[in-house]
Amino acid sequence: MPDKHEQAEQMRDDVPSTVARSDDKAVRTYKKTLESAEETYGDGERAHRTAFASLKHTHEKVGDHWEPKEHPGPSDPQAALGTPASRDRSRPTAQGVDANASTGHLVDVARRVGVADPQNLDRDELVRAIEKANARATARARRR
Numbered sequence: 001m002p003d004k005h006e007q008a009e010q011m012r013d014d015v016p017s018t019v020a021r022s023d024d025k026a027v028r029t030y031k032k033t034l035e036s037a038e039e040t041y042g043d044g045e046r047a048h049r050t051a052f053a054s055l056k057h058t059h060e061k062v063g064d065h066w067e068p069k070e071h072p073g074p075s076d077p078q079a080a081l082g083t084p085a086s087r088d089r090s091r092p093t094a095q096g097v098d099a100n101a102s103t104g105h106l107v108d109v110a111r112r113v114g115v116a117d118p119q120n121l122d123r124d125e126l127v128r129a130i131e132k133a134n135a136r137a138t139a140r141a142r143r144r
Contacts, residue, residue: 004028018138022059022066030055042094050059053095061134062097062140063113069098070105099123106130113137 008024011031019030033054035062037047043083056075059066074080106126110118113133133143 014037017142018061018065019055021064024060025068026055026066029058037049056096059096060098060101060109062109063134063137066096070101073100075099094127095131096134097127099127 003023009026010029012020015030015034020024030051034047034051038055041047041050047104055066055127056079058069058072060069060075069075075096076099078091078093081091097109101109103123106123107118110121110126110130110133113130115121115126115129115133118129121129
């Protein structure tokens, strides 16, 4: 039986590019959740949304990849709602940014992704600035 690293390497071809550029645990989390969700919901958008929701509980988007969060849990108010409520009352998400992290952590992430003067932004502005920087980094990585 292959070890966890070999298992993750084999899965990298079948996951979104941002997940493929991430650590082995992110790849395994996404792929195993996707397989389970496809058995439940079929091969479609809902299965992929479920896999990303699972990934967002353990990882946060930083630039063009996913990194482990300091503390697992919902990444934004929409993720905290749970399934029936989240479908009934759709809200904007933080697109993988851990909006529930401390302001200090958000400032550190903002610096790493190239946000100018993050210490002068409030919490919501930090989350939006990181979202934009992540989108730019992902677009650049896809063009390579």
